[in-house]
Amino acid sequence: MRLNLRGSFATIVAILTGAVVLLGYFLPIDPIPSLRTSFLTAGIFLAAVALWMGIINLVSVHIDKMQEGRINSINSGALILFLVISLVITLIQGPTGEVSQFFFNYVQIPIETSIMAMLTFSLAYAIVRLLQRRLTAFSALFVISVWFTLLGSGPIFGLQVPVPIIGNLIKPLLTEVLAVSGARGILIGVGLGTVATGLRILIGADRPFGG
């Protein structure tokens, strides 16, 4: 029988690391906290390396696209060009240099904000068409909830918020009772799933790292 030493080693390392980090929350007894800090610091370093690996992979993919001569190869060229420019500028001026600030304030922010503003028109049009395409009880309930929530979220015709009854009663009922209860249920589910996943990794039943 052939043993997978590499996989076994990875499993042992993962279980020991997770156990030390978990114990660090409950047993602040040396050397567990220091070991936990060392593991977490190493994790930060590895995450930074992974970010660099991602950047290198991104560059290689777009270089391949350029070499293949596809129609969108000019976009790949633009991406690589500005990535190199940003890298050089950041290396020279630092992450908060003037040139970097210029590109960020006058290129990235307007573009991303405009895309987000487009969402306003799309959502307004979609909710109008919703009842035309699918007139069901849940669709009507959804539209009514949105309508009352918006009605209690801001000034209507210059009236001071909150609008009487709606702002004081209906809107808090929707956002602070119904929405919060639903969100709490989601959070509990997420917490249970996280605990289950962590335990599976700690006992070696789940090995996302291989082995």
Place this chain on the structure above:
Amino acid sequence: MSNPPNPNEELPDWLNNLNSGDDGEDATPQDDSSKETLQSGLPHWLQGNEEEEAQAEPEPQEEAIPDWIKNTAPTNVAEDQPDAPPEEDEDAPEWLDNIRQAETEAKGEQEPDGEGGDPDWLNQIRDRQQMEAPPASEGGGEGRADYIERIREREEEEKQEKRQVIQEPEEDPGWVTGLRDKQEEETGSGIGELESPTPALIGDVDEGLERAAAEVDAEFPDLPGEPAQAGVLPPWLDDLRSETPQIAEIEPSGEEKAAEAQPAPSEEAIDDPNLEEADLPSWLQAMRPQAGETPALVDETPEEKLTIGPLAGLRSVLPAEPEIVQFGKPPSITVQLQSDERQERTANLFARLIETESRPKVKNDPIAPLRQGFLRWIITGLLLFALALPVLGRANDTALPNIAPSAQMSYDLVYNLLPGENILVAVDYQPGLAGEMDAAAGAVIDFLIIKGAKLTFISTDPNGPLQIERFLRLTQIDEHTYVQEKEYLNLGYLAGGTTALAALASDPRSAISGTTELDDESINVWEHPNLADISLLSDFSMVVVITDDNNTARAWIEQAGPMVSGTDLNMVLSAQAEPLIRPYYERIPRQVNGLVAGLQGGAFYERSTGRDGLARNYWDTFGAGLTITIFIILFGSAYSVVSHVLRRNRGLEEEARR
């Protein structure tokens, strides 16, 4: 070298029947020569009946032969077309062609030039037979006795010729020589090696014949002929013994031996005109060939040439069993589902569904795209008009909100700070939501600066460092003249997400490293005045998290929250992230001590601090946009409901009309 006789004439009738299939000669009754040859081998007392039956009913025999037998029966090439080479079956193997060719060559050597290709001696015999043949009108015992006498004389002559052949065994006929040479070439051994067992075979045949004759005599004592004596064979058996050297390689079966062993009537008995015809027993009459039958061909059925299958054209092969192997077109099998009415209805429905899916949709309403486009432009125009009015009017007269409990808690936390306390601010929002987040967090940061807090910024987003600088320049620089590296510290991007937050919470000095400029000197960030007294995250007086993502906010709450006991966690969230984070705020004890959500939270904060900021500038436009959106949804939904109902009613009417 004398002309050898036809081998078929020298063989007994049962061997002639076997050889007729092998030699490819046609043994059908219409061939007179072959028929006579067959009759010559029969006992004399049977030949008379054969003659009468053949003369009486010659035609039905020919008609009784099925066509498939005619097709499969070999043609007598040597007799019909003596000069032409025998037809070679294209499907026959090469070795069979070689043997046939050798036989043909051997026959060619034997056959002198003459009419019909037959040897002279055979032609002479035929001539004699034709001359000696009784006239068709002649019948009765007297004429038949003369005819039998002539046959006997002819047989005597033939016996003399055969004896000459036996006395000269070294002179093999040409066809035997050809076969021997051919086999010697192929196997290296000659036929001569097979001649050694011949005497033994002859002895066996003699013994068998004697036993058969004795049995026949014992069962039919009244049968005319010579008495069977031990060791003394009748002349016709001598004739057969003289023929055995030619057929030594073929040993007849027991039944055939018995049939041959029947004693032939003596010459005196045959010549006696007063002799009565013997009463044949029933079993012998049953064996007698009936009119129209071709017993020789029936026995040859297993050796017929296959006409179908991969072995077509070959002889002496086992035919494929028709139950197992069927050649030709298989029978057509009708595929018909056995289903009930419900299954058929479901299948038809499914078939129509598939057909509908593959069919391109026909737009019944050609103006529908125009109507949808018109609706989009109406919504866009209304929104732009509503948003443009406050911007163009610069009124800013809409009252700010005065009630926001969670934001009030955040304001109280900041309000209770002492001057010079260290505050950690996490800026973790995307540039796309900068409009909302800047307005929501501006008042909080402004109030912190007003309170004289030492701000240290950090981000878990790669855009964080630039976002921090932009945010401070946009919201605070003009008011408070906070300068980087002096009044506030930007630690930049902290890679690692949740793991980095856990590391930062447990040991900030290990998680964060780097240098910064202070008074034109490069120093370690932990030597900066804002961090000089910080070794744990709980050493900060307050942690403010500004984020638009509920997952990021949750990570800060879950990872850093347990490590900042005694330190307030104040959050500024977008309106979309508030519902998922509010449970942490409403929990007792609170995991989130203060919560400012969206533009409304920022407006309340500005109202609380009495300082107009971004929230104030956005508030009127926000209100106008919100109002027009509410009306669009209201009237648009009403229009959609009416349209849907009208379309459904129209569809129902059309369906009822159909």
